[in-house]
Amino acid sequence: MADLHVEEFYKDAAIALVQLYGAFPRRINLFVEDIAGPDEPDEFGLHSKRHMACFGALLWLAEEGLLRYVDTIRQEALDQAVLTRGAFIRLSAPAPASLTRELGIADGGSVSTLPPSVQDDLSTHIHLVRTVLRSGNSGRISQAMQAVFFADSGNY
Structure with missing residues (x-):
């Protein structure tokens, strides 16, 4: 059995790739809340570990060449995200x-x-x-x- 955070990573990555594939080749905003669920920042404005893990998964997908994006929207979303050619071919x-x-x-x-x-x-x-x-x-x-x-x- 994998560690819980690894299983959550796989699920977050799967949801993100499905969303991007469904919109391909259009660019979309990829919101963490749409993937990991609602999050209430604490009194200092910091997100939960779960929210940040999902945001980290999205950034990792980009670093590994599966998606591209123009910018981040704070730690809430990736702005104008799209699958890379390699990811589209691999998923297809x-x-x-x-x-x-x-x-x-x-x-x-x-x-x-x-x-x-x-x-x-x-x-x-x-x-x-x-x-x-x-x-x-x-x-x-x-x-x-x-x-x-x-x-x-x-x-x-």
Whole structure:
């Protein structure tokens, strides 16, 4: 079992990437509260550790080349964030069939009856991430995000 802060990181990263993919190629403001939930700064105006961990996850995604942004909005959001080319290609790429089966996402015979274009959409990393996020299972979210992070980056 991973440390709680690592599981929260994977979930925050997954939510951020799903939001950015859903808006791609449009730039959006990526708000920490939309990802980690509401936060009440203390009497000194400092955010909670949870809020700051999520903000740190967003900055890490940028430092690792998965997203770009123009500026930060205090410690509340990333202004005009967008996926990088590499992240878009990685999320659009097929996830390993063995992983989708392991996570219980493979639908067996019913998927093979769908049109090829729909089958292709259902096999992508982004579909896998969206599906495990809906499940709410932190172990599955961690596995899916590890697959995204460790996917062969090729030449992108």
